[in-house]
Amino acid sequence: MTSREDCLALDAHDPLAAFRTRFALPEGVVYLDGNSLGARPKVAAARAQSVIGEEWGNGLIRSWNDADWIGLPAKVGDKLGQLIGAAPGEVVACDSTSVNLFKLLSAAFVLRPGRRVLLTDRDNFPTDNYVAEGVAAFFDGKVEIRVLPAEEILAAIDQDVAVVSLTQVNYRTGRIYDMAKISAAATAMGALSLWDLSHSAGAIPVDLTGAGADLAVGCGYKYLNGGPGAPAYVFVPKRHHQAICQPISGWMGHAAPFEFSGDFRPAPGIGRMLSGTPPVIALALLECGLDIIIEAGMDALRVKSMALSDLFISLITQQCDGHGLELISPQDANLRGSQVSYSYENGFGAMQALIARGVIGDFRQPNVMRFGFAPLYVTHIDLWDAVQALRAVLVGAEWKKFPMRAGVVT
Amino acid sequence: MTSREDCLALDAHDPLAAFRTRFALPEGVVYLDGNSLGARPKVAAARAQSVIGEEWGNGLIRSWNDADWIGLPAKVGDKLGQLIGAAPGEVVACDSTSVNLFKLLSAAFVLRPGRRVLLTDRDNFPTDNYVAEGVAAFFDGKVEIRVLPAEEILAAIDQDVAVVSLTQVNYRTGRIYDMAKISAAATAMGALSLWDLSHSAGAIPVDLTGAGADLAVGCGYKYLNGGPGAPAYVFVPKRHHQAICQPISGWMGHAAPFEFSGDFRPAPGIGRMLSGTPPVIALALLECGLDIIIEAGMDALRVKSMALSDLFISLITQQCDGHGLELISPQDANLRGSQVSYSYENGFGAMQALIARGVIGDFRQPNVMRFGFAPLYVTHIDLWDAVQALRAVLVGAEWKKFPMRAGVVT
Numbered sequence: 001m002t003s004r005e006d007c008l009a010l011d012a013h014d015p016l017a018a019f020r021t022r023f024a025l026p027e028g029v030v031y032l033d034g035n036s037l038g039a040r041p042k043v044a045a046a047r048a049q050s051v052i053g054e055e056w057g058n059g060l061i062r063s064w065n066d067a068d069w070i071g072l073p074a075k076v077g078d079k080l081g082q083l084i085g086a087a088p089g090e091v092v093a094c095d096s097t098s099v100n101l102f103k104l105l106s107a108a109f110v111l112r113p114g115r116r117v118l119l120t121d122r123d124n125f126p127t128d129n130y131v132a133e134g135v136a137a138f139f140d141g142k143v144e145i146r147v148l149p150a151e152e153i154l155a156a157i158d159q160d161v162a163v164v165s166l167t168q169v170n171y172r173t174g175r176i177y178d179m180a181k182i183s184a185a186a187t188a189m190g191a192l193s194l195w196d197l198s199h200s201a202g203a204i205p206v207d208l209t210g211a212g213a214d215l216a217v218g219c220g221y222k223y224l225n226g227g228p229g230a231p232a233y234v235f236v237p238k239r240h241h242q243a244i245c246q247p248i249s250g251w252m253g254h255a256a257p258f259e260f261s262g263d264f265r266p267a268p269g270i271g272r273m274l275s276g277t278p279p280v281i282a283l284a285l286l287e288c289g290l291d292i293i294i295e296a297g298m299d300a301l302r303v304k305s306m307a308l309s310d311l312f313i314s315l316i317t318q319q320c321d322g323h324g325l326e327l328i329s330p331q332d333a334n335l336r337g338s339q340v341s342y343s344y345e346n347g348f349g350a351m352q353a354l355i356a357r358g359v360i361g362d363f364r365q366p367n368v369m370r371f372g373f374a375p376l377y378v379t380h381i382d383l384w385d386a387v388q389a390l391r392a393v394l395v396g397a398e399w400k401k402f403p404m405r406a407g408v409v410t
Numbered sequence: 411m412t413s414r415e416d417c418l419a420l421d422a423h424d425p426l427a428a429f430r431t432r433f434a435l436p437e438g439v440v441y442l443d444g445n446s447l448g449a450r451p452k453v454a455a456a457r458a459q460s461v462i463g464e465e466w467g468n469g470l471i472r473s474w475n476d477a478d479w480i481g482l483p484a485k486v487g488d489k490l491g492q493l494i495g496a497a498p499g500e501v502v503a504c505d506s507t508s509v510n511l512f513k514l515l516s517a518a519f520v521l522r523p524g525r526r527v528l529l530t531d532r533d534n535f536p537t538d539n540y541v542a543e544g545v546a547a548f549f550d551g552k553v554e555i556r557v558l559p560a561e562e563i564l565a566a567i568d569q570d571v572a573v574v575s576l577t578q579v580n581y582r583t584g585r586i587y588d589m590a591k592i593s594a595a596a597t598a599m600g601a602l603s604l605w606d607l608s609h610s611a612g613a614i615p616v617d618l619t620g621a622g623a624d625l626a627v628g629c630g631y632k633y634l635n636g637g638p639g640a641p642a643y644v645f646v647p648k649r650h651h652q653a654i655c656q657p658i659s660g661w662m663g664h665a666a667p668f669e670f671s672g673d674f675r676p677a678p679g680i681g682r683m684l685s686g687t688p689p690v691i692a693l694a695l696l697e698c699g700l701d702i703i704i705e706a707g708m709d710a711l712r713v714k715s716m717a718l719s720d721l722f723i724s725l726i727t728q729q730c731d732g733h734g735l736e737l738i739s740p741q742d743a744n745l746r747g748s749q750v751s752y753s754y755e756n757g758f759g760a761m762q763a764l765i766a767r768g769v770i771g772d773f774r775q776p777n778v779m780r781f782g783f784a785p786l787y788v789t790h791i792d793l794w795d796a797v798q799a800l801r802a803v804l805v806g807a808e809w810k811k812f813p814m815r816a817g818v819v820t
Contacts, residue, residue, distance in 0.1 A: 024463070024467040025467075030670075036471050058436040062770070063638070096686020101658070219687070250512075250544075251537035264539075271688065275640045365670045
């Protein structure tokens with residue numbers, strides 16, 4: 001049995017404990033939804049004032065040079081690269097995950113002419129498969145989307161496959177794909193591997209280079225703490241830089257945007273993945289989030305993350321047994337991202353009741369209660385308090401007060 | 411002859427004079443580059459603090475509902491609609507101009523099957539034509555880009571044309587296309603008209619509905635004062651909502667994004683033009699800029715804008731005659747946006763010298779000095795001071811101190 005005092009002791013010995021003070025978290029809230037929207041680094045407010053007040057307000061147009069706004073997508077991209085095992089010059093920050101995925105999926109079919117299959121997971125994050133549908137419609141009959149259960153993906157990589165498009169950490173269950181194994185299988189068959197890192201970057205150590213991954217995208221507003229709707233990013237390793245071309249060939253992807261020449265000439269490196277004018281303020285805020293993670297170090301974060309999620313599972317077993325919650329995340333922490341999910345028939349109402357008690361997780365259709373553990377700011381006692389609150393919700397059947405509603409962002 | 415006192419008198423009688431105090435402009439600067447990056451509304455700093463501190467920091471994930479983040483693209487879109495003659499529900503704010511243009515150009519060929527021509531202007535903003543190239547490459551031989559001089563566009567609209575893609579106000583010269591005439595010609599031939607409003611929204615009254623325009627995009631960071639890299643927007647009139655589909659079918663364009671269903675089902679209205687998660691902070695800042703323009707009123711802004719650009723031209727004639735500057739903008743203010751451009755063989759150095767003197771305009775290849783007049787915050791005495799400075803630059807040959815450099819954002 002783990003006690004409240006045990007949790008306090010774990011916090012007292014947590015080498016990352018001080019990082020919590022770098023985040024602005026409201027009083028009375030246990031925040032277990034950093035996998036959906038990361039908390040705010042305190043420094044983000046000051047950085048916003050500096051970019052808005054000084055760089056925009058006083059620097060005006062001069063800040064494209066003087067504050068190196070023009071270099072932000074690459075600068076932030078290189079910091080992202082440190083977290084995902086990419087070399088400098090292999091990542092740029094830009095656009096949304098959906099837009100970047102569109103670019104890379106389209107590019108994949110150009111890199112692998114004659115191959116028609118886009119292989120993906122039935123339980124992939126929905127937008128990834130929606131974007132795949134858009135790409136297929138656009139290629140007008142020349143692309144076939146093959147959607148399979150996760151466990152059948154590896155065997156299904158054959159010579160018809162142009163690209164295997166997967167999310168490394170499943171958004172619902174937290175299960176981690178074996179990126180190295182699947183990337184190697186893709187390479188062996190001449191296919192490309194494309195990884196969505198939205199639920200892994202900042203949550204687990206990622207080694208794109210070591211895995212031999214071909215392409216990747218990811219989102220900036222979850223574990224990276226970049227702010228609501230933060231810019232996303234694109235990874236393309238140097239070996240593909242010469243051949244890759246993406247369809248949204250806007251001026252920021254041009255070799256010389258300010259030449260204003262009539263014809264598009266793609267930038268020589270990762271810059272060719274850019275399209276429009278970079279979102280300067282949002283990029284600066286994303287950089288604030290990245291700096292903290294780099295300082296803490298992904299290995300230390302992973303150690304704490306695994307301890308947190310193991311603790312949560314054991315506390316749930318201890319406190320909430322017999323209420324019908326079923327763990328749908330892997331039992332083995334090595335196979336889990338930084339989240340734990342339970343299916344529960346009254347999950348929607350139970351999560352709303354928890355939120356009313358100040359414990360914020362989220363709900364995913366049809367019946368999943370999802371809890372994320374951002375190790376930079378979640379404490380062991382947070383988890384004790386969260387599980388006590390959940391126990392009270394279950395014992396008191398508080399979920400009855402919150403009937404399912406449509407149209408609510410959950 | 412116009413005197414300094416005349417300029418002061420014009421300012422004293424300017425009904426929009428008070429709006430200048432709503433913007434943060436640095437001391438000692440005459441800012442004539444609001445056509446490239448609009449100045450900062452003072453209120454933007456407070457709004458950023460509120461969104462970052464309160465909505466993100468304290469509200470966390472709850473703000474998608476409680477602060478209606480999810481409704482921001484439509485809310486900001488409707489405010490944009492007021493400035494460009496669109497009905498509520500016909501505009502959304504999202505992504506960059508390049509990405510939005512890609513969506514609409516792609517959509518145009520789906521709306522006009524069997525037609526292969528994308529007709530555009532040789533002097534269109536480069537990114538517009540770069541994106542057209544990307545769309546054509548993507549449609550793999552089924553799209554032909556026909557690039558003509560502006561004066562030949564009208565006659566070239568025939569039954570092969572799927573879409574006529576033009577920028578309403580030319581970025582270099584400021585010349586205004588006759589949107590109603592060209593849109594009508596497109597409609598008569600069964601083609602679609604697509605307008606880039608980046609240099610017109612907030613600068614001149616735009617009436618998309620009155621002109622019968624089919625599609626439009628535009629940028630948020632020029633005359634709309636939305637901040638560096640502000641979100642762009644998409645206009646699709648209701649008559650096209652049912653038939654239009656765009657290729658970047660991300661979750662925010664889904665009829666029910668939080669259903670997390672396996673198949674993409676486009677939102678019924680303009681929402682289907684969305685792709686990824688909205689850039690919340692940037693949208694809030696754009697809204698600050700729009701609110702001021704709506705309060706001032708586009709008609710009043712246009713009256714002042716025309717007066718400013720006429721004044722500038724007459725002061726240049728008066729003060730800088732004989733130095734080789736040649737007006738490349740239309741003489742008639744009715745044919746000009748809110749900018750005036752001169753070709754000048756030493757234009758690069760002359761503009762750098764002007765900037766060193768605190769008068770900020772910009773330079774466009776190969777030899778264009780461009781001056782924008784944002785009537786919300788540019789005064790008549792600003793123009794007097796600017797032209798005096800330019801005269802000093804020319805008389806002193808100060809342009810010699812600034813040789814042309816590559817790689818500089820101008």
